[in-house]
Amino acid sequence: MTFVLTVVQNAPDVPLDRLEGWAQDATLTVVRADLGEPIPAVDELGDGLVVLGGHHHAYDDSAAPWLPAVRQLLADASRSEVPTLGICLGAQLLAVARGGRVQVAAPPGTEAGVVTIYWRVEAVSDPVAGPLVAGLTERRATPQPTLHSDAVVDLPAGAVWLASSNQYPYQAFRIGSAWGVQFHPEASAATLREWATRDGDVDTEAILAEYAEREAELVGIGEALVGGFVDHVRAVAAARVSA
Known part of the structure; x- marks a missing residue:
């Protein structure tokens, strides 16, 4: 069935990227918040919501x-x-919106490149992460691209902690019907190059070399994770129609 996903874009160089191809059966409505387009109300979203990254901090x-x-x-x-x-x-805004806390320029410093994400046992039965995590070994680790220096330091009350990295603990969480991920499952090499070049304090060529070496694996994992979310949106939409 066709379903509607509303996407809030916060910066011109932080687009849907690979996510657009992974949601081919969805009607995507992109709201360019950075260009002044109005933010919709919750009853105008359609069947699901995606909030992308950006260069501003959550406050x-x-x-x-x-x-x-x-x-x-x-x-x-x-x-x-x-x-x-x-x-x-988008994950940081979600955490703050539900009562959590984000630290701007967190002391551990910039986390950049391909990082190892360690999925907690809570992720195994998660509606979105579960299909990916259930197929992993007991170590439950996957690589993902990232580039950030702000970080969630306190999860909202009632949130389910799903994943961590060696540098920052709150890499994925669920609160209510929403999921937040600190990393970028959707990012392509071209997009990473733009971000790293803009940042100026990271080794762009090293990041791109690491990405290229593991690109097939990264794309497969990103597609599995985002696919889990898309499948969940589709299932919720179908249940609503049949109710």
Whole structure:
């Protein structure tokens, strides 16, 4: 069945990227918040919501005046049984929206390149991460691309902690009907190059070389994880229609 996903984009160079191809049976409505397009209300979302990353921090309301509306939308969607996925900044906004805390320029420093994500036992039965994690070895580890220096340091009350890395503990979590991931399952090499070049303090060529060496694996894992979310949206939409 066809279903509708609303996508909030927070920066011109942080697009859907590979995610667009992984949701081919969805009607995608992209809201360019960074260009001043209005943030929809929860009852205007359709069947699901994705909030992408960006270069602002989660509290940067003066430079990014749309952020309060995005935080409110994330709070409303996660409480209204609307399947929601926040990626990087989107995950940080979700955490703050539900009462968690993000540290800007966190002391461990920038986490960049291909990092190992360690999935907790709670992820095995998770509706979104479960299909990926259940097929892993007992170590339950997957590589994923990332580039961030802000981080969730306190999860919201009631959140389910799903994954960590060696540098930052809260790499994935679930709260209500929403999931947040600190890493970028959707990122291609071209997108990573843009981000690393813009950052200026990371070794762009080293990041790209590591990505190229493991690209097939990274794409497969990203597709499995995002596919788990897309399947969940589809199932929730189908159940709503048949109810």
